[in-house]
Amino acid sequence: MSEDDLVCRRCDRPVRSNRDYYETFERMHYVCFHYEFEHDMSDADPDEDCGVAGCPSAGVARHRDRLVATVRELLLDWSDGPPATWQNHSLPHYLEALAAWLHDSDGYYANLGVPVPRNGWEVIADALRAAAVYE
Ligand SMILES: [Zn+2]
Ligand SMILES: [Zn+2]
Incomplete structure (x- = not known):
């Protein structure tokens, strides 16, 4: 990991693909953001479609x-x-x-x-x- 790597505050791994959306996703990966804020709202199992557009499951x-x-x-x-x-x-x-x-x-x-x-x-x-x- 280098110094200018952005770090996801949910999983502590570097954010590379969606760097431009780092702030939009509250300093997380898109996937981490989704599971943190969107997916859990519906009480869906993490492996199941929660119904929100773009759900990785x-x-x-x-x-x-x-x-x-x-x-x-x-x-x-x-x-x-x-x-x-x-x-x-x-x-x-x-x-x-x-x-x-x-x-x-x-x-x-x-x-x-x-x-x-x-x-x-x-x-x-x-x-x-x-x-x-x-x-
Ligand atoms: Zn993450
Ligand atoms: Zn979901």
Whole structure:
């Protein structure tokens, strides 16, 4: 830590990303400010979306719900037996495709011209869908 580092008064770590907002966030990290003043007001669990815009915990809950929805959609494909749109109709084939797709996932996103999602939930949702047809 150097002398001109701004220090967060909640966690005692240097503030680097949001230096311009140091005073706005009452000499804290944005995240520290949020959990100190905004998140706790709603009595929300720190890991759960408190409903305030920009809540750092919001992503987890929302991505989880989307992943659950993806799994349910895939299950629905099977309501009339093995779906014609799937290539992999047995669990071993599906799991093999899932592993292969995850292994090659960097290439998948590179082909789309987008960065690999930072959020693992999103990658898993893509993987579960892709493994239905991946060979
Ligand atoms: Zn902090
Ligand atoms: Zn929050």
